[in-house]
Amino acid sequence: MSHEQSVKKIVLAYSGGLDTSIILRWLQNNYKCEIVTFTANIGQGKDIEMAREKAKFMGAKEVYVENLCEEFVRDFVFPMLRANTLYEGTYMLGTPIARPLIAKRQIEIAEETGADAVAHGATSKGNDQLRFELSYYALKPDIKIIAPWREWNLKSRTSLMDYAKKHHITVPMDKCGATPFSVDANMLHVSSEGKVLEYPEVQAAEYIWSNSISPEEAPDEPTVLDIDFENGDPVSIDGERLSPAGILLKLNELGSMNGIGRLDLVENRFVGLKNRGLYETPGGTILHIAHRAIESITLDREMGHLKDELMPRYAKLIYNGFWFAPEREMLQSAIDFSQYAVSGTVTMKLYKGNALVVSRKSVNSLFSADWVTFEDSSLNDYNDKDATGFIKLNALRLRLKKILQA
Known part of the structure; x- marks a missing residue:
């Protein structure tokens, strides 16, 4: 030829x-x-x-x-993390x-x-x-x-x-x-697939995992750290300001030594085949959990819920190769707009495969202990009796359906 x-x-x-x-x-x-x-x-x-x-x-x-x-x-991983992106619920x-x-x-x-x-x-x-x-x-x-x-x-x-x-x-x-198997690696993850991994019913051998130690072998003492966010992006770890790559490198190191970020997944490829892959995403897993934590106190409820509804579509676009498509860029604009107040500090505990949120705080927090408390508070005008009308109005269509179709 x-x-x-x-x-x-x-x-x-x-x-x-x-x-x-x-x-x-x-x-x-x-x-x-x-x-x-x-x-x-x-x-x-x-x-x-x-x-x-x-x-x-x-x-x-x-x-x-x-x-x-x-x-x-900076331009690919962090924008994706702002959306809390997971393909089919788990793949980063x-x-x-x-x-x-x-x-x-x-x-x-x-x-x-x-x-x-x-x-x-x-x-x-x-x-x-x-x-x-x-x-x-x-x-x-x-x-x-x-x-x-x-x-x-x-x-x-x-x-x-x-x-x-x-x-x-x-x-x-x-x-x-x-x-034995094929490996693809970059700063966000290491993936392994093919050959010995082609049978989902067979447990993957420990030697295949190359970017983390097993949770069982992780240290008995937890690693506790603070991650600071500004407008949805992580900017420092334990008060030390780092570049985007520096942030991910540091969290990869801490996550790997604590056995964090392992995933054994059977996914649906765009071409129509199912594929079994092993993924190790230590730093990304920590950032995903921490980002959701800081959003939990800084995002309006409906804005956060809308983001969660958009995310599967956004994830599918990236997975299928449509990063430069206008619909991905449109979704990115909406996602980025939502991050204007997503700033603050999340304290994480890394322990034997788990990335746990310990605390979160922000000057932009929408959480108010005075309003949500079960104790008496004179600092808000929440009227308990208002809940009666709220419930009745929301129940109206349910009542009518039962009455009229009985």
Whole structure:
């Protein structure tokens, strides 16, 4: 197969791992054009510079390796956390929220280098192909997209290994034969799926969890900390003001050592398949619980309830790859508007897999002990007798239904 007439230069999202290295060589062999690689450092914990050297060694025309950690947390993770986002009630979307950032920078590099195509390493059964490609098209409608997993005839792990060996691509020993499972990591989470995890009825082995110790092995003494919020975003821990990435890094460290943020989930992929994944989101779990705590005293009831109604739709948009869609941006505007008074301090206790709210306080608090107290208070004009009419009016339709349809 030859595509040299249709594409002049490709920007490849390149991790430096085996699959994207095979893709790099496959693109060179089949498209006969210049390849630019882009490796995003979003806190995955790998030696990013190895990806640079590997791409150069394999003949990439230009090599981009960039640290996007602050942008990732500030412009993608924190906006999502303001919405208390959970997909299907539990998943904190660590992988989906990273893809639009990588795609955005890929498109920018394509424009900087004069590339007319972009490529990614997402498989044909997964969600990431949608997340990458919907973002590409939203940002550059005329871009050419190359998805090798949908084009090539390498349909098995064995054929992939054979291709790698034929083209002198180093195959790590743990990738030979049956790969135990696939791992994706960034500052928000580590996810593991595939192979030994493909059977939901089988308990995952402890060694699969790489970003946290087990709750049983966590310290016997709790970790207590204060998290300060301003307009819905965390800004400091125990009084120390940190950058967005610094906040998440610190909470990841504290959460990991206390066994917080583990999730064993069977989720519904956009393409229609169910998938079992293991997710570790220590810092994000702490922030999610703390953010809801500070909202509980600063948000108006109906505003908070409306946010909760909007959240599943917002989560689904991110999961399915519609970060750059106008409806996601519209929802984001509503969510961000709700955060103007969400400032204050939440005290958390981290203990053996649990992130517990100890206390919360805010100068914008809507909680009033004088009004809610069961004791007599002369500081409010709440009339107990008003409840009688309130109840009767709300019961009117219920009474009429029973009377008229009896």
